[in-house]
Amino acid sequence: MSPRKHRRAESGEPPVAMGNNEWTEEHPDGLYRVRSLTGSSSSKPYRCPGCDQIIPLATPHIVAWLEEDEALQAGADFRRHWHKACWTKKNTRRPNQR
Numbered sequence: 001m002s003p004r005k006h007r008r009a010e011s012g013e014p015p016v017a018m019g020n021n022e023w024t025e026e027h028p029d030g031l032y033r034v035r036s037l038t039g040s041s042s043s044k045p046y047r048c049p050g051c052d053q054i055i056p057l058a059t060p061h062i063v064a065w066l067e068e069d070e071a072l073q074a075g076a077d078f079r080r081h082w083h084k085a086c087w088t089k090k091n092t093r094r095p096n097q098r
C-alpha cells in the first residue's frame, strides 16, 4: 500500500485563453479575430451567417472577423455575429493549441 500523495487533481487545460474574451483563430480562409460577447450590451439583433437566423438581444454569442477585412475596410461593418454553436460548427479545423 502506497501512502496517498498530496497531489492536486489536474483540472485540465482551458480550451481557450480564459480570462480574455478575445482571441485569434486560424481558419482555411484566413486569420480571424474572435470575440465572445455576453450580449448584454447589444443594442440590436444580429443575423447569424451560419444559420441565417436572428440572434436575440441579450444572448451570449460570438463576434468574428477576418483580420485582413479589418485592414481593408477600416470603419466598415466587417464584423459578423454568430451563435456560439454555429461558430463552433464552422470551426471544423481545430486551432492549434500549444
Ligand SMILES: [Zn+2]
Pocket: 048, 049, 050, 051, 052, 053, 082, 083, 086
Ligand atoms: Zn446561427
